[in-house]
Amino acid sequence: MNTPAAAPSILPDSRPRLPRGVRLVHNEAQGGWVLLAPERVFKADAIAAEVVKRCTGETNFEAIVDDLARTFRAPRERVLADVTALLQGLADKKLLEL
Amino acid sequence: MTTDGRLSGHAGHNGRKPLHNPLGMLAELTHRCPLGCPYCSNPLEMDKREDELDTATWARVLREAADLGVLQVHLSGGEPASRRDLVDIMAAARGAGLYTNLITSGIGVTDQRLNELADAGLDHVQISIQDGEPKSADRIAGYEGAYARKRALARAVVAVKLPLTVNIVIHRANIARIDELVAMALEMGASRVEIAHVQYYGWALKNRAALMPTRDQVERAVGRIEPLRKEHHGRIVIDAVVPDYYARFPKPCVGGWGRRSLNVTPAGRVLPCHAAESIPGLEFWSVKDHSLREIWEHNPAFNAFRGTDFLPEPCQSCERRDVDFGGCRCQAFALTGNAQATDPVCHLSPHHHVVEEQAAIRDDAEYVYRRL
Numbered sequence: 001m002n003t004p005a006a007a008p009s010i011l012p013d014s015r016p017r018l019p020r021g022v023r024l025v026h027n028e029a030q031g032g033w034v035l036l037a038p039e040r041v042f043k044a045d046a047i048a049a050e051v052v053k054r055c056t057g058e059t060n061f062e063a064i065v066d067d068l069a070r071t072f073r074a075p076r077e078r079v080l081a082d083v084t085a086l087l088q089g090l091a092d093k094k095l096l097e098l
Numbered sequence: 099m100t101t102d103g104r105l106s107g108h109a110g111h112n113g114r115k116p117l118h119n120p121l122g123m124l125a126e127l128t129h130r131c132p133l134g135c136p137y138c139s140n141p142l143e144m145d146k147r148e149d150e151l152d153t154a155t156w157a158r159v160l161r162e163a164a165d166l167g168v169l170q171v172h173l174s175g176g177e178p179a180s181r182r183d184l185v186d187i188m189a190a191a192r193g194a195g196l197y198t199n200l201i202t203s204g205i206g207v208t209d210q211r212l213n214e215l216a217d218a219g220l221d222h223v224q225i226s227i228q229d230g231e232p233k234s235a236d237r238i239a240g241y242e243g244a245y246a247r248k249r250a251l252a253r254a255v256v257a258v259k260l261p262l263t264v265n266i267v268i269h270r271a272n273i274a275r276i277d278e279l280v281a282m283a284l285e286m287g288a289s290r291v292e293i294a295h296v297q298y299y300g301w302a303l304k305n306r307a308a309l310m311p312t313r314d315q316v317e318r319a320v321g322r323i324e325p326l327r328k329e330h331h332g333r334i335v336i337d338a339v340v341p342d343y344y345a346r347f348p349k350p351c352v353g354g355w356g357r358r359s360l361n362v363t364p365a366g367r368v369l370p371c372h373a374a375e376s377i378p379g380l381e382f383w384s385v386k387d388h389s390l391r392e393i394w395e396h397n398p399a400f401n402a403f404r405g406t407d408f409l410p411e412p413c414q415s416c417e418r419r420d421v422d423f424g425g426c427r428c429q430a431f432a433l434t435g436n437a438q439a440t441d442p443v444c445h446l447s448p449h450h451h452v453v454e455e456q457a458a459i460r461d462d463a464e465y466v467y468r469r470l
Binding site: 007019020021022023025027029030034036038039041091092093094 | 119121122165166167169170195197199221222224259260261263289290292331332333334335337
């Protein structure tokens with residue numbers, strides 16, 4: 001990114017949560033998880049849905065990464081990189097509060 | 099037509115075209131509106147108040163929409179707040195599991211009503227603003243004081259922490275102010291702004307010469323979008339609706355006819371898009387007589403332009419055939435007299451010269467304001 005992001009960067013103690021107006025729902029007719037936002041619909045694959053489900057504002061980022069690494073038995077560094085990219089991307093699109 | 103409208107969920111077997119689930123529904127609750135914007139997307143002939151669907155029928159239609167797979171409903175009009183049962187209708191949509199978006203002129207949504215809507219689960223508010231300068235904005239809206247009231251509602255929306263989109267329709271009178279308009283949306287606390295160049299249907303088609311910008315103006319305005327996105331990255335989402343008279347390729351109108359969205363008029367007719375009734379010879383069914391699913395699957399008007407089989411050349415062998423579906427059916431009809439034609443916005447259309455000729459006609463005549 002060559003311009004400063006106005007959305008804050010994720011920190012270990014960030015407590016990410018979906019802002020009002022953004023909802024994760026499961027919809028049979030549309031074939032799975034979707035993230036609903038103003039005038040936008042994003043299909044969420046199973047992994048992305050697992051990450052977003054944990055963004056409740058209760059748990060901090062570090063704990064979310066730990067939990068995902070444990071649950072999916074994946075290397076923590078890899079999970080950290082993937083989840084950072086996913087959540088920062090959502091925050092930049094105003095789909096997540098940090 | 100070979101489309102048989104069966105819901106198989108599988109694409110392309112035996113030449114059968116897939117029937118998608120609609121994602122979004124525009125619910126035009128009423129055509130009544132205090133504003134008179136000369137580019138209004140409502141048809142020239144509007145539904146009367148006494149023909150409007152009642153609360154219970156809207157509640158049923160919203161449940162049927164959710165069952166059909168619709169995820170988001172846009173409560174619009176006219177001005178949806180002209181209906182006294184707006185909160186009940188919104189609550190019915192939310193109760194059906196739909197994402198609810200209120201599209202308002204800002205006139206008629208009192209603070210009390212806004213609070214009731216927020217409490218009942220409204221997800222998002224979109225307010226239209228006609229320009230960044232109050233006098234110009236009020237002149238375009240044909241309503242004195244509209245600008246100030248819109249700004250006041252925007253403040254109230256932000257105060258109750260509902261996400262806000264500011265929609266700005268762009269045309270000759272405001273096209274020079276794209277940067278200022280985005281700055282205004284930011285100042286209003288919007289998380290999203292739509293820079294929506296006028297699309298020429300209905301009232302806008304009637305006012306085309308008074309609204310049409312020059313090619314230079316359009317290129318300058320369109321060229322500002324990416325720099326503004328960079329500048330405001332992470333602060334506000336900037337969505338742009340492109341001015342298609344100066345485009346090389348047509349827009350994939352409503353994501354394809356009868357493919358991803360549908361529209362219910364105040365009187366209950368179900369359309370693939372808000373302008374569809376401008377095409378003669380199509381009979382649109384009503385929710386008063388049929389379920390939404392029956393209409394989506396079986397109304398011949400929905401199947402009339404589903405898929406791409408009906409398209410002529412140059413679309414048929416074009417690599418963009420499944421990208422833009424030959425453009426917009428209503429525009430093809432409005433400009434060529436044939437709803438099956440390639441949208442003449444496309445530079446490959448044999449009728450493209452019509453678009454160029456029409457874009458060259460500009461005059462500063464008074465607007466013909468939209469009135470019921």
